[in-house]
Amino acid sequence: MKKMIAIDLDGTTLNQDSQITDRTAKTLQRAIDDGHSVVIATGRPYRMSGNFYRQLNLNTPMINFNGALVHLPEQTWAQELETSFNRSIVFDLMNEKKNLKLDFIAAENRDTFFIDDLSFFDRAMFAGEATSDNLLTENTLIKDPTSMIVRSQPNNLKSVSEEIKQQFGDTVEVNTWGGPNAILEIVAKGIQKAHGLAHLVKVFDTDAEDIIAFGDEHNDVEMLEYAGWGVAMANGTDQVQSVANDVTAKPNTEDGMADYLEKYLDL
Structure with a gap:
């Protein structure tokens, strides 16, 4: 077979x-x-x-x-x-970014990506170039995203994951990104x-x-x-x-x- x-x-x-x-x-x-x-x-x-x-x-x-x-x-x-999820979750996490000790938040779909802090942009990570058009704001992210990634320090990743699951676990899944980066990926529930x-x-x-x-x-x-x-x-x-x-x-x-x-x- x-x-x-x-x-x-x-x-x-x-x-x-x-x-x-x-x-x-x-x-x-x-x-x-x-x-x-x-x-x-x-x-x-x-x-x-x-x-x-x-x-x-x-x-x-x-x-x-x-x-x-x-x-x-x-x-x-x-x-x-x-499959996408509600973009409001992205902006809710942006409001909690400092408390969660996140380096950056990025939202993406099949064709493009947006990152909330261009100083953290890494061409290798995003496989392309970024301009001001890629800055994550309520005016640029007008569609519900397919995925969102957040980066923190490795020793903080577990607590961030648990906090996101506690707040939004009914609507999203939280996964650890493969590779060397301390990144969580968020996609729709199920x-x-x-x-x-x-x-x-x-x-x-x-x-x-x-x-x-x-x-x-x-x-x-x-x-x-x-x-x-x-x-x-x-x-x-x-x-x-x-x-x-x-x-x-x-x-x-x-x-x-x-x-x-x-x-x-x-x-």
Whole structure:
């Protein structure tokens, strides 16, 4: 049976330098050549992950913003799914920014982003340039956002997450961003990567049992539970390993996902 291979990026497909190694790329290509499909499922926006999609020469739909956007990159797709939340939450958090000890607040959707303090703008993080048009205000953010990110100090992140959940937990989900930055991502309630995969299962009239999913963080938990075979990375959190069907023998720094797929799919 051919598989849909759902892959997280940070800490899973990407190595310690946030790159896809030649071995991982070649392994995924061999899987595709054998008739399997590869779907990227990431918390990143497309502007920060499209380069990996292109590197792997994919033509499958992509899941961004932890499931809030399911789309066919660079194409018009009738089955595209984008889920937003009320923009008032953004402005409520801006009013509490000082008390929460946040460095910055950014709101984004598929096409653009807004940040409340341009002095914190990092081109690498936002994969583009910023002008005064990207300054986050009530006049610029006129649409409900698909995602919001906030940055604080690492030792403050847990308390910020708990405070946001306490205030807005009925309407949003709060996830830790993958990678080295102390960032929380906020999306609409009920949105996770499994939500995006379920949409693809429906669109392509397939079965979740035919999905093998790889992840390393708590925002991958639902995806690994949903998939017919969920695989946690050796470098994954205790939580994600506890729900997985299996754990890779090697971490992301040693092509752990590629190593596992070569054996599992007999590549």
